[in-house]
Amino acid sequence: MTMTCDDVRDQAAGFVLGVLSLDEAAAVRAHLASCDQPHAEFAELGGVVPYLADSLDPVEPPVGLRARLLAAAAADLADTATVRASVPATVRASVPAQASLPVPTSPIPFPSAAEREQRATARPSGRGTWMLRIAAVLAIAVLGGWNFQLQSRLSGVEGDLAAAQAYRAAVTAVLDAAAQPGAQSGFLAAAGPASRATGVVAATGGSVILAVENLAPTTGAQVYEAWVIVGDAAPVAIGGFEVGAGGTGVFRGSTAFAAPGAIVALTLEPAPGATAPTSPVVTLGTVMGAAG
């Protein structure tokens, strides 16, 4: 499609409002790229368009979206970190599992809200696929996250390696739980600018296990308290745990996850037994079921 200057002027409003077909839009671009006329109408009309969005009142998205976005981004990051082979040789030598796991070649799809909804209402036929997918995502994110942490601790300090190994062992336990029939699982992404805590969580048969790294060590009576939030209900405490100098936290508890989409969050509490969070969330994620 070839356009004249007049054709392009005629389509300018449609172009800046995004209503042209792909072919038409491409033809406009092609003309502008080779035309020596200023075509100031595009700046005049197009500059208005972003303000259309400013006429809307802001709307708060569902609370789970943050965790889902961060978890998907973390999975991406892990993917990149796994592919990136810049771990120093001394560290790499003590990372036996690195080479033996499949390296993803494309971003791992994370379940969309639509998929979750579909799963919540659908038959169990897609269950095996879904569970494999969760397990794959977990495995890649965990391995990648672990490598990434190693890369960022280039000093190779013994304690850091021990912490990484402790985390890895805990993650293996979570992965095992996530592979059980009917299990629900999810990522925990760092919350708030001060937190780098990330982890994984799995729930099955009335028990829950989570593994988190990069937590600030607890002191005195402090505990990290795990909370489950379902819908708009108040957070329910499911138990607390202490964290040593390595920054790895592992928690096993008894709780039933009724609904897929529950949020698991950690806060640092001054003492065990809190019934409502008293401090900001350090890490959180959405737990999703495998069963339809």
Added chain:
Amino acid sequence: MTDEARPALRATSPEDDADRQILVDVGEGRLDALEGLYDRYRTMAYAIALRITADPTLAEDVVQDAFLGVWRHASRYVEGRGSVKTWLLSIVHHRAIDAVRRRKPVTELPDTELPAPSQLIEGDIWPEVAGRLDAVEVRAALDSLSTVQREAIELAYWGGLSQSEIATQTGVPLGTVKSRMRLGLQVLHGALVRHAGEAVHRPSLIDRPGASA
């Protein structure tokens, strides 16, 4: 990105500068920066997605998809072509329109990788306007449009309809639709500049040095 490496730019608001720094951090793979960007724009992004899709679940997917696009391709932001906010929200808009047209996204992001003709400056073109208009003022500017101009623009921008579809839906010839959209945008341009001119004189928004350059 250092200041020395940047070409001389027109004046921008402090919010724009902060956003650009956040975007640099996002490009370096920092989750906290992504979270910061999400927190700044989640309500605007969700409002746009919800307005276009009229479906909370789909809108949620659109917003996640858009922020993930930014996460993966922060480097595609082109500084001279508008603010980070405009760029981000235009991605949300594109994705939402794609979603309601029930087609796969045809571009990862607004095509800044394509040849960018100099005429194609999208948004934030007036430093005297940028950052000085709130929703009330923008709505007041929209009220300057005739009903049919406003309808044509809203069906296009929020409805994701093609020009022919708008013509069918409103029962007027295609040429009329085009002229309503064009005239409507021109009227809106004038009204926004007028409102922004008034805003310049408000004490709380004193001009920064160089802002009128």
